[in-house]
Amino acid sequence: MSGFRREHDLLGERDIPEDAYWGVHTLRATENFPITGTPISTYPLLIDALAAVKEAAALANEELGLLTPAKAGALVAACREIRSGKLHDQFVVDVIQGGAGTSTNMNANEVVANRALELLGHAKGEYQHLHPNEDVNLGQSTNDVYPTAVRIATINAAHGLLQAMAVLQEAFAAKAVEFRTVLKMGRTQLQDAVPMTLGQEFSTYAVMLEEDRDRLAEAVELIHEINLGATAIGTGLNAPAGYAATARRHLSSITGLPLVTSANLVEATQDCGAFVQLSGVVKRIAVKLSKTCNDLRLLSSGPRAGLNEINLPPVQAGSSIMPGKVNPVIPEVVNQVAFGVVGHDITVTMAAEAGQLQLNAFEPVILHALSQSITSLRAACLTLAERCVQGITANTEALRATVDNSIGLVTALNPHIGYTAATAIAKEALATGRGVAELALEKKLLPPEQLAALLTPERLTSALPEGPTPQGPTQEGPTPEGPPSAPGDA
Template identity: 65%
Template sequence: MSRLEHDFLGEMSIADDVYYGIQTRRAMENFTISGITLAEFPAMITALALVKKAAAAANMELGCLPHDVGEAICAACDELADGKLHDQFPVDCIQGGAGTSTNMNANEVIANRALELLGHAKGEYAYCHPNNHVNCSQSTNDVYPTALRLALYDKLGGLLADMAHLRRGFEIKAEEFAEVLKMGRTQLQDAVPMTLGQEFGAYATTLGEDMLRLREARKLLLEINLGATAIGTGINAPEGYAALATEKLARFSGLPVVLSANLIEATWDTGGYVQISGVLKRIAVKLSKVCNDLRLLSSGPRAGLNEINLPRLQPGSSIMPGKVNPVIPEVVNQVAFDIIGKDVTITLAAEAGQLELNVMEPIIAFNLFTGIRRLGNAFRALQDRCVAGITANSEHCRELVEGSIGIITALNPYIGYENSASVAKEALESGGSVVDIVLARKLLSREQLDALLQPEKMARPSSAAPQKP
């Protein structure tokens, strides 16, 4: 069974069991690009429903929409917000038209569900029309960016939770490894002693800093242009609609959204997306650096640093028996590369706007949504499949400290610069250890060395008062 629908381009047969209409069908045929549809981003569908409900409520109050139709539209929107009919959003996320296909997909689904609630059949648009009623006082150019901002705000909240999950994991490891003495390294060369706990504590701190930056950028999404209609002048919307619709949206969404002071500027401005993308890139870059560290620290097990052990998750080679690879840090590295590339795309798309509209917002939305989802998955995988199971090779770490020339820097305040330089030179030339040479020269006793090599003194030298020779 099917129904016949028309637009100004012609007619098309639409299956009776679907809630979308002719404009959605045209978009399905035109945009076979990513294979990823709106249905895969329920936060965007929910946001569209909230925007349409706010618009309908404002239009009813201002006398622009019959109450029975408006109430049916609101009820249909509530169903969408509850997760129903999301399978009726088959439009590809990457599309031309500045999001018009997304907006019309929502208009048609809401209109046809509202028609059912009113006792009519799908497609009987004389009683509830996708454009005349569901899209009343609106344009894609204010609906799409407003919904996008609400959806991104929600998804970033989820990402912050994923980041907090990994940060806590690093904090737990920082406590667990607080007494594990090891060598710090700069330029991949021995530097001075520290604890493994300090190293993991720094990872937790850097995540916390990035979370602060993300929260700051997230607040930009609360400024919206609902009521701007086509270009920001509010054409076809009644006086007072923009403020009232924004007030309704704040109540329905539970978010403190505010109307932009200049709706013309807000309609073409994509600076908030650029800033969020930049923060996501920052997060990705630093997360990738941490994964590089984990791969280095676990390298070996015999011919590398081998200071930590990552969980053994799967065989690492089809030819080398017993080989296990750091697969989780590796996959997180690759996600980071993807986020960096997405930032370039978002930057170019934001720059590509002309005059009163940026038509490239769909690719911005697609890259932000997919990037946030992949980053969140990466944070969870890194914590649950890697960091939570990391163990320390404590004795090996200490042996590396005692065998390192770099330890002389920590002993310098106690044996003096001249002695330190002489010991370092002998150690380099002979291959002997600094500790053995210091003991052989009787510069310090074994008891003194043991005391000086305690993690709290080696890793926090300012807490101990050096005794000059």
């Protein structure tokens, strides 16, 4: 048939487009799983990881005398081309698939085999010279190839997220320094609490990101344990002696990652606990980042009828009907990313729980969910830093006015005039609109000099210019203040 080549499998023969590097197994998978419309090529880190695993396997098989140098050389060359970005469009199976990732593994086997055949001077599909299963997949099973590739792809994706979080952390830390002397009212339960600085508020966001970066780095460490060499269920059937260690050594060299072979390959082949752990940490990051964005939206609300404490940089018109309206669209999009991450975490949890006996068949959806979470969260961090946080400005005078007019100031007087007297002043200030300091002077509860000392910004916020607060990962210059030491309960 012109323009096609004929391939066969256990179900019979099929015609494959002659320019396709994939084969009959991939064709059947595309027919069987028209699920999301998202091919695995959407995740280039996964394709690179699959090629790295196949390259490591070829080198191990050559070293162990199972592949000729010619075949191994062609396989290695094909894999390196894929890892350089070529042929990614040939990875066409849907990311969600039955079979525990078999379709993904076979897609990789066929693409690598057909490119290696060309390098050896043969036509695609001439598998008598080099076979997808017998040569590319030699000593392997989907059940150790796919989980290993997923782990490598996930590690590299997480590294990208860690870097993006560092950028956002630095942006918040820089604003903490910029706003270190801007006095404002703190709030608990949306009610006036005690004074603080805007720098202290922004330093909190930087610290939260620093903590979450540490937790993510810890979770990623667990993903470095692989089961390559386990073959079908962890017993290593059909893999020669020394294969697991040899393949792992080559794979670490190829990827630059400190991979380790699991001490118990049977356990490693069925256990997805490390993915659950990682997903939980990613959810933690998303939840806290979403809370931060809630704060930014609230603090910038207005400009006339809201808090109007800070200004977010305007990035687009906010309404098709209300002229002049500008919305906090960047924090809003980050909120939505966070909602998706929470949902993906449930997916990972259920998929890990659904495994049975010696294999978890649901790692494809774990890959899909984690990849979506990590890549979208990375983009969200960079977008928030570059299109929002770096351009935030403070409405300094309005912030100071709220402090001067707030009954929250009475908290600073409480240890000196007593709770009962302080409560009476707060009640009268609220009823009359008069200031706390004005009433305290009028009632002669404290000498003017003592009152002035008690209500200085430095004392109200416990903010010393050299106060120790973690700054951004590459931030230089003075550090923002530490968290305020507020008396009393929430």
